[in-house]
Amino acid sequence: MSHLAFRDGAGATPLPPPARSRSADLVKAGLGGLRARPLRAALSALGIAIGIAAMVSVLGIGAVSRAGLLAQIHRLGTNLLTAAPGQTLFGDSASLPAEAVPMVSRIPGVTSVSAVGTVPGATVRRTDRIDPAETNGIAVCASRLDLLATLGGRVRSGAYLSPATERYPAVVLGAVAADRLGIDRAGRSVYLAGRWFTVVGILDSLRLAPEIDRSALIGWDMATALDFDGHPTTIYERSADDAVSSVWSVLAATVNPQDPEQVQVSRPSDALTAQLAAKSAFNTLFLGLGAVALLVGGVGVANIMVISVLERRQEIGLRRALGATRRQIRLQFLTESVTLSLLGGLAGVLLGLATSLTYATYRGWPLALPAQALSGGVLAAVLVGAAAGLYPARRAARLTPTQALAM
Structure with missing residues:
Protein backbone atom coordinates (compact mmCIF):
# COMPACT_ATOMS: atom_id res chain seq x y z
CA MET A 1 0.00 0.00 0.00
CA SER A 2 1.58 3.27 -1.15
CA HIS A 3 -0.03 5.52 1.48
CA LEU A 4 -0.42 5.30 5.23
CA ALA A 5 -3.62 3.55 6.43
CA PHE A 6 -5.58 3.18 9.64
CA ARG A 7 -7.53 0.07 10.64
CA ASP A 8 -10.94 -0.28 12.24
CA GLY A 9 -13.63 -2.84 12.08
CA ALA A 10 -14.37 -2.08 8.43
CA GLY A 11 -10.80 -2.66 7.32
CA ALA A 12 -7.94 -0.47 6.14
CA THR A 13 -8.55 2.93 4.53
CA PRO A 14 -5.63 4.82 2.89
CA LEU A 15 -4.97 8.43 3.94
CA PRO A 16 -5.24 10.99 1.15
CA PRO A 17 -2.00 12.22 -0.38
CA PRO A 18 -0.76 15.62 0.82
CA ALA A 19 -2.31 18.54 -1.01
CA ARG A 20 -0.22 20.27 -3.61
CA SER A 21 0.02 24.05 -3.62
CA ARG A 22 -0.86 25.71 -6.87
CA SER A 23 1.25 28.51 -8.33
CA ALA A 24 -1.44 31.03 -7.45
CA ASP A 25 -1.40 29.80 -3.85
CA LEU A 26 2.37 30.19 -3.67
CA VAL A 27 2.22 33.73 -5.02
CA LYS A 28 -0.61 34.55 -2.62
CA ALA A 29 1.36 33.19 0.32
CA GLY A 30 4.45 35.12 -0.77
CA LEU A 31 2.52 38.38 -1.10
CA GLY A 32 0.92 37.72 2.28
CA GLY A 33 4.35 37.46 3.88
CA LEU A 34 5.38 40.75 2.26
CA ARG A 35 2.19 42.53 3.33
CA ALA A 36 2.75 41.45 6.93
CA ARG A 37 5.98 43.50 7.03
CA PRO A 38 5.54 46.26 4.41
CA LEU A 39 8.33 48.59 5.60
CA ARG A 40 10.89 45.81 5.71
CA ALA A 41 9.80 44.58 2.28
CA ALA A 42 9.97 48.10 0.82
CA LEU A 43 13.49 48.69 2.14
CA SER A 44 14.64 45.31 0.82
CA ALA A 45 13.11 45.98 -2.60
CA LEU A 46 14.74 49.41 -2.63
CA GLY A 47 18.19 47.87 -2.91
CA ILE A 48 17.10 45.83 -5.93
CA ALA A 49 15.37 48.89 -7.42
CA ILE A 50 18.49 51.03 -7.12
CA GLY A 51 20.66 48.42 -8.80
CA ILE A 52 18.22 47.81 -11.64
CA ALA A 53 17.56 51.55 -12.07
CA ALA A 54 21.30 52.21 -12.31
CA MET A 55 21.79 49.54 -14.94
CA VAL A 56 18.75 50.52 -17.00
CA SER A 57 19.67 54.21 -16.76
CA VAL A 58 23.21 53.53 -17.95
CA LEU A 59 22.00 51.47 -20.89
CA GLY A 60 19.22 53.95 -21.66
CA ILE A 61 21.36 57.08 -21.48
CA GLY A 62 24.07 55.32 -23.48
CA ALA A 63 21.57 54.39 -26.18
CA VAL A 64 20.12 57.91 -26.21
CA SER A 65 23.57 59.49 -26.45
CA ARG A 66 24.59 57.13 -29.21
CA ALA A 67 21.43 57.85 -31.18
CA GLY A 68 21.89 61.59 -30.68
CA LEU A 69 25.54 61.56 -31.77
CA LEU A 70 24.76 59.39 -34.77
CA ALA A 71 22.00 61.81 -35.73
CA GLN A 72 24.44 64.71 -35.42
CA ILE A 73 27.07 62.93 -37.49
CA HIS A 74 24.47 62.14 -40.14
CA ARG A 75 23.26 65.74 -40.17
CA LEU A 76 26.72 67.35 -40.15
CA GLY A 77 28.25 64.84 -42.54
CA THR A 78 31.58 63.03 -42.53
CA ASN A 79 32.88 64.63 -45.70
CA PRO A 268 36.39 66.67 -37.53
CA SER A 269 33.62 64.08 -37.50
CA ASP A 270 36.15 61.58 -36.12
CA ALA A 271 35.98 63.46 -32.82
CA LEU A 272 32.27 62.69 -32.56
CA THR A 273 32.97 59.07 -33.38
CA ALA A 274 35.59 59.02 -30.62
CA GLN A 275 32.94 60.32 -28.23
CA LEU A 276 30.88 57.23 -28.98
CA ALA A 277 33.79 54.99 -28.01
CA ALA A 278 34.45 57.02 -24.85
CA LYS A 279 30.79 56.83 -23.83
CA SER A 280 30.84 53.06 -24.36
CA ALA A 281 33.83 52.75 -22.02
CA PHE A 282 32.13 54.83 -19.32
CA ASN A 283 28.91 52.88 -19.82
CA THR A 284 30.77 49.66 -19.07
CA LEU A 285 32.17 51.20 -15.88
CA PHE A 286 28.82 52.46 -14.64
CA LEU A 287 27.15 49.20 -15.65
CA GLY A 288 29.59 47.42 -13.37
CA LEU A 289 28.73 49.80 -10.53
CA GLY A 290 25.05 49.08 -11.13
CA ALA A 291 25.77 45.36 -10.95
CA VAL A 292 27.53 45.88 -7.60
CA ALA A 293 24.49 47.80 -6.32
CA LEU A 294 22.27 44.96 -7.51
CA LEU A 295 24.46 42.42 -5.72
CA VAL A 296 24.23 44.43 -2.51
CA GLY A 297 20.46 44.52 -2.94
CA GLY A 298 20.43 40.74 -3.35
CA VAL A 299 22.42 40.32 -0.14
CA GLY A 300 19.85 42.49 1.61
CA VAL A 301 17.00 40.33 0.32
CA ALA A 302 18.78 37.17 1.46
CA ASN A 303 19.31 38.68 4.92
CA ILE A 304 15.67 39.68 5.20
CA MET A 305 14.53 36.21 4.13
CA VAL A 306 16.75 34.52 6.72
CA ILE A 307 15.26 36.76 9.42
CA SER A 308 11.79 35.97 8.09
CA VAL A 309 12.43 32.23 8.42
CA LEU A 310 13.56 32.66 12.03
CA GLU A 311 10.54 34.78 12.89
CA ARG A 312 8.04 32.45 11.24
CA ARG A 313 9.21 29.14 12.69
CA GLN A 314 5.86 28.43 14.31
CA GLU A 315 4.05 29.12 11.05
CA ILE A 316 6.39 26.71 9.29
CA GLY A 317 5.89 24.07 11.99
CA LEU A 318 2.11 24.44 11.83
CA ARG A 319 2.05 24.08 8.07
CA ARG A 320 4.33 21.06 8.25
CA ALA A 321 2.07 19.50 10.91
CA LEU A 322 -0.94 20.05 8.64
CA GLY A 323 0.70 18.14 5.83
CA ALA A 324 2.83 20.65 3.91
CA THR A 325 5.86 18.99 2.36
CA ARG A 326 9.44 20.26 2.40
CA ARG A 327 9.10 21.15 -1.25
CA GLN A 328 6.02 23.27 -0.60
CA ILE A 329 7.75 25.17 2.23
CA ARG A 330 10.81 25.68 0.04
CA LEU A 331 8.73 26.97 -2.87
CA GLN A 332 6.77 29.29 -0.59
CA PHE A 333 9.82 31.15 0.66
CA LEU A 334 11.53 31.03 -2.72
CA THR A 335 8.41 32.56 -4.28
CA GLU A 336 8.37 35.26 -1.62
CA SER A 337 11.99 36.13 -2.35
CA VAL A 338 11.47 36.22 -6.12
CA THR A 339 8.30 38.30 -5.72
CA LEU A 340 10.13 40.79 -3.52
CA SER A 341 12.98 41.13 -6.03
CA LEU A 342 10.57 41.30 -8.97
CA LEU A 343 8.70 44.21 -7.41
CA GLY A 344 11.98 46.00 -6.83
CA GLY A 345 13.09 45.20 -10.37
CA LEU A 346 9.90 46.61 -11.90
CA ALA A 347 10.28 49.78 -9.84
CA GLY A 348 13.91 50.03 -10.95
CA VAL A 349 13.02 49.58 -14.62
CA LEU A 350 10.40 52.34 -14.40
CA LEU A 351 12.86 54.64 -12.62
CA GLY A 352 15.57 53.94 -15.19
CA LEU A 353 13.14 54.52 -18.04
CA ALA A 354 12.05 57.83 -16.53
CA THR A 355 15.68 58.89 -16.12
CA SER A 356 16.48 58.06 -19.75
CA LEU A 357 13.36 59.86 -20.97
CA THR A 358 14.24 62.96 -18.94
CA TYR A 359 17.79 62.97 -20.30
CA ALA A 360 16.62 62.53 -23.89
CA THR A 361 14.09 65.35 -23.52
CA TYR A 362 16.67 67.66 -21.94
CA ARG A 363 19.18 67.08 -24.76
CA GLY A 364 16.55 67.11 -27.48
CA TRP A 365 17.58 63.64 -28.62
CA PRO A 366 15.34 60.73 -29.61
CA LEU A 367 14.49 58.16 -26.96
CA ALA A 368 16.25 55.02 -28.13
CA LEU A 369 16.06 52.65 -25.17
CA PRO A 370 16.85 49.07 -26.19
CA ALA A 371 14.10 46.61 -25.34
CA GLN A 372 16.66 44.14 -23.98
CA ALA A 373 17.52 46.64 -21.25
CA LEU A 374 13.95 46.51 -19.93
CA SER A 375 13.56 42.78 -20.18
CA GLY A 376 17.09 42.24 -18.92
CA GLY A 377 16.41 44.36 -15.85
CA VAL A 378 13.36 42.31 -14.93
CA LEU A 379 15.18 39.04 -15.61
CA ALA A 380 18.17 40.15 -13.51
CA ALA A 381 15.84 40.95 -10.62
CA VAL A 382 14.21 37.52 -10.83
CA LEU A 383 17.58 35.74 -10.92
CA VAL A 384 18.90 37.76 -7.98
CA GLY A 385 15.72 37.03 -6.03
CA ALA A 386 15.99 33.33 -6.76
CA ALA A 387 19.64 33.25 -5.72
CA ALA A 388 18.97 35.31 -2.60
CA GLY A 389 16.05 33.16 -1.50
CA LEU A 390 17.59 29.76 -2.17
CA TYR A 391 19.42 29.36 1.15
CA PRO A 392 16.59 30.74 3.37
CA ALA A 393 14.08 28.53 1.54
CA ARG A 394 16.20 25.41 2.05
CA ARG A 395 16.71 26.31 5.69
CA ALA A 396 12.96 26.66 6.21
CA ALA A 397 12.28 23.37 4.43
CA ARG A 398 14.72 21.47 6.69
CA LEU A 399 12.75 22.36 9.81
CA THR A 400 10.66 19.48 11.12
CA PRO A 401 7.26 20.18 12.73
CA THR A 402 8.56 19.27 16.20
CA GLN A 403 11.64 21.48 15.82
CA ALA A 404 9.67 24.44 14.53
CA LEU A 405 6.86 24.23 17.12
CA ALA A 406 9.26 23.65 20.00
CA MET A 407 11.16 26.89 19.35
Missing part, protein backbone atom coordinates in the same frame (compact mmCIF):
# COMPACT_ATOMS: atom_id res chain seq x y z
CA LEU A 80 34.54 67.66 -44.08
CA LEU A 81 38.35 67.65 -43.97
CA THR A 82 40.65 70.25 -42.44
CA ALA A 83 44.24 71.12 -43.22
CA ALA A 84 46.35 72.99 -40.70
CA PRO A 85 50.06 73.81 -40.45
CA GLY A 86 52.22 71.40 -38.49
CA GLN A 87 55.84 71.79 -37.51
CA THR A 88 59.03 72.15 -39.48
CA LEU A 89 61.97 69.79 -39.24
CA PHE A 90 63.46 71.98 -36.52
CA GLY A 91 60.29 72.11 -34.43
CA ASP A 92 59.15 75.57 -35.51
CA SER A 93 55.55 76.31 -36.50
CA ALA A 94 55.00 75.84 -40.21
CA SER A 95 52.73 77.97 -42.40
CA LEU A 96 50.40 77.23 -45.29
CA PRO A 97 50.94 78.88 -48.68
CA ALA A 98 48.70 81.86 -49.41
CA GLU A 99 47.51 80.20 -52.65
CA ALA A 100 46.56 76.92 -50.94
CA VAL A 101 42.78 77.51 -51.09
CA PRO A 102 42.46 77.80 -54.90
CA MET A 103 44.81 74.84 -55.26
CA VAL A 104 42.60 72.65 -53.07
CA SER A 105 39.50 73.66 -55.03
CA ARG A 106 41.01 71.99 -58.13
CA ILE A 107 41.12 68.52 -56.52
CA PRO A 108 38.59 66.20 -58.20
CA GLY A 109 35.62 65.55 -55.93
CA VAL A 110 35.96 68.77 -53.90
CA THR A 111 32.64 70.60 -53.71
CA SER A 112 33.61 73.61 -51.56
CA VAL A 113 36.66 74.98 -49.78
CA SER A 114 37.21 77.91 -47.45
CA ALA A 115 39.72 79.08 -44.87
CA VAL A 116 40.44 81.28 -41.87
CA GLY A 117 43.67 82.93 -40.87
CA THR A 118 44.69 84.09 -37.41
CA VAL A 119 45.45 87.82 -37.18
CA PRO A 120 48.59 88.00 -34.98
CA GLY A 121 48.53 90.30 -32.00
CA ALA A 122 44.88 91.29 -32.46
CA THR A 123 42.46 91.04 -29.53
CA VAL A 124 38.77 91.76 -29.16
CA ARG A 125 37.29 93.32 -26.01
CA ARG A 126 33.95 94.66 -24.88
CA THR A 127 35.35 98.17 -24.37
CA ASP A 128 38.67 99.94 -24.77
CA ARG A 129 39.01 100.15 -20.97
CA ILE A 130 39.67 96.44 -20.59
CA ASP A 131 43.27 95.26 -20.35
CA PRO A 132 44.43 93.88 -23.75
CA ALA A 133 45.87 90.89 -21.90
CA GLU A 134 42.33 89.82 -20.98
CA THR A 135 41.56 87.96 -24.20
CA ASN A 136 39.07 85.42 -22.74
CA GLY A 137 40.55 82.91 -25.15
CA ILE A 138 38.98 84.66 -28.17
CA ALA A 139 41.02 84.63 -31.40
CA VAL A 140 40.68 87.23 -34.14
CA CYS A 141 40.60 85.51 -37.53
CA ALA A 142 40.31 86.59 -41.12
CA SER A 143 37.53 84.70 -42.84
CA ARG A 144 36.58 84.01 -46.40
CA LEU A 145 33.01 84.75 -47.36
CA ASP A 146 32.13 81.13 -48.14
CA LEU A 147 33.24 79.81 -44.74
CA LEU A 148 29.74 79.46 -43.28
CA ALA A 149 28.45 77.62 -46.36
CA THR A 150 31.38 75.20 -46.30
CA LEU A 151 30.92 74.43 -42.60
CA GLY A 152 27.14 74.19 -42.88
CA GLY A 153 26.68 76.72 -40.07
CA ARG A 154 23.86 79.10 -39.26
CA VAL A 155 23.65 82.70 -38.11
CA ARG A 156 21.82 83.14 -34.80
CA SER A 157 21.52 86.91 -35.07
CA GLY A 158 22.24 89.36 -37.87
CA ALA A 159 24.05 88.22 -41.02
CA TYR A 160 27.40 86.83 -42.09
CA LEU A 161 30.13 88.80 -43.80
CA SER A 162 29.37 89.87 -47.36
CA PRO A 163 31.20 91.71 -50.16
CA ALA A 164 29.67 94.90 -48.75
CA THR A 165 31.03 94.43 -45.23
CA GLU A 166 34.28 92.47 -45.54
CA ARG A 167 36.33 95.58 -46.31
CA TYR A 168 34.96 97.56 -43.37
CA PRO A 169 35.24 97.25 -39.56
CA ALA A 170 32.56 94.59 -39.27
CA VAL A 171 32.89 91.43 -37.22
CA VAL A 172 30.98 88.17 -36.82
CA LEU A 173 31.26 86.49 -33.43
CA GLY A 174 31.25 82.76 -32.73
CA ALA A 175 28.77 81.43 -30.18
CA VAL A 176 31.29 81.16 -27.33
CA ALA A 177 32.97 84.45 -28.19
CA ALA A 178 29.63 86.29 -28.09
CA ASP A 179 28.80 84.80 -24.69
CA ARG A 180 32.18 85.76 -23.23
CA LEU A 181 31.88 89.31 -24.56
CA GLY A 182 28.32 89.66 -23.32
CA ILE A 183 26.96 90.32 -26.82
CA ASP A 184 23.48 88.86 -27.36
CA ARG A 185 22.48 90.42 -30.69
CA ALA A 186 23.92 92.07 -33.76
CA GLY A 187 24.36 95.84 -33.90
CA ARG A 188 26.58 96.16 -30.84
CA SER A 189 30.18 97.36 -31.00
CA VAL A 190 33.40 95.75 -29.78
CA TYR A 191 36.94 97.07 -29.51
CA LEU A 192 39.11 95.03 -31.88
CA ALA A 193 42.78 95.59 -32.69
CA GLY A 194 42.70 99.18 -31.45
CA ARG A 195 39.50 100.31 -33.18
CA TRP A 196 35.75 99.88 -32.89
CA PHE A 197 34.06 97.18 -34.96
CA THR A 198 30.34 96.67 -35.45
CA VAL A 199 29.00 93.21 -34.70
CA VAL A 200 27.04 92.31 -37.84
CA GLY A 201 26.30 88.69 -36.88
CA ILE A 202 26.46 86.02 -34.18
CA LEU A 203 26.83 82.35 -35.16
CA ASP A 204 25.23 79.25 -33.76
CA SER A 205 27.61 76.68 -32.31
CA LEU A 206 29.55 74.63 -34.87
CA ARG A 207 30.14 71.06 -33.66
CA LEU A 208 32.61 70.30 -36.44
CA ALA A 209 34.57 73.53 -35.98
CA PRO A 210 34.64 74.41 -32.24
CA GLU A 211 37.56 76.76 -32.88
CA ILE A 212 35.19 79.03 -34.81
CA ASP A 213 32.94 79.24 -31.75
CA ARG A 214 35.79 80.99 -29.90
CA SER A 215 36.68 83.35 -32.73
CA ALA A 216 35.88 86.87 -33.91
CA LEU A 217 35.72 86.76 -37.71
CA ILE A 218 36.53 89.75 -39.89
CA GLY A 219 36.83 90.08 -43.65
CA TRP A 220 39.98 88.92 -45.41
CA ASP A 221 40.60 92.38 -46.91
CA MET A 222 40.02 94.10 -43.58
CA ALA A 223 42.44 91.72 -41.88
CA THR A 224 45.12 92.62 -44.43
CA ALA A 225 44.90 96.20 -43.20
CA LEU A 226 45.69 94.86 -39.70
CA ASP A 227 49.02 93.34 -40.76
CA PHE A 228 47.57 89.93 -41.68
CA ASP A 229 50.00 88.22 -44.07
CA GLY A 230 47.31 86.36 -46.06
CA HIS A 231 48.45 82.85 -45.06
CA PRO A 232 45.54 80.65 -43.92
CA THR A 233 45.86 78.81 -40.64
CA THR A 234 43.03 76.35 -41.22
CA ILE A 235 41.54 75.19 -44.51
CA TYR A 236 38.08 73.59 -44.54
CA GLU A 237 37.20 71.34 -47.45
CA ARG A 238 34.06 69.43 -48.34
CA SER A 239 33.90 66.74 -50.97
CA ALA A 240 31.53 64.09 -52.21
CA ASP A 241 31.09 61.21 -49.78
CA ASP A 242 32.68 58.72 -52.15
CA ALA A 243 35.68 61.01 -52.72
CA VAL A 244 36.71 61.61 -49.10
CA SER A 245 39.44 58.97 -49.10
CA SER A 246 40.93 60.06 -52.42
CA VAL A 247 40.89 63.74 -51.40
CA TRP A 248 42.50 62.89 -48.05
CA SER A 249 45.36 61.10 -49.79
CA VAL A 250 46.35 64.15 -51.87
CA LEU A 251 45.22 67.05 -49.65
CA ALA A 252 48.51 67.60 -47.82
CA ALA A 253 50.55 67.49 -51.03
CA THR A 254 48.12 69.87 -52.71
CA VAL A 255 48.12 72.39 -49.86
CA ASN A 256 51.92 72.48 -49.62
CA PRO A 257 53.58 70.67 -52.54
CA GLN A 258 57.09 71.48 -51.32
CA ASP A 259 56.62 70.23 -47.73
CA PRO A 260 53.50 68.05 -47.47
CA GLU A 261 54.76 66.54 -44.20
CA GLN A 262 54.25 69.97 -42.59
CA VAL A 263 50.49 69.79 -43.16
CA GLN A 264 48.14 68.14 -40.65
CA VAL A 265 45.01 66.71 -42.25
CA SER A 266 42.08 65.63 -40.06
CA ARG A 267 38.38 64.85 -40.25
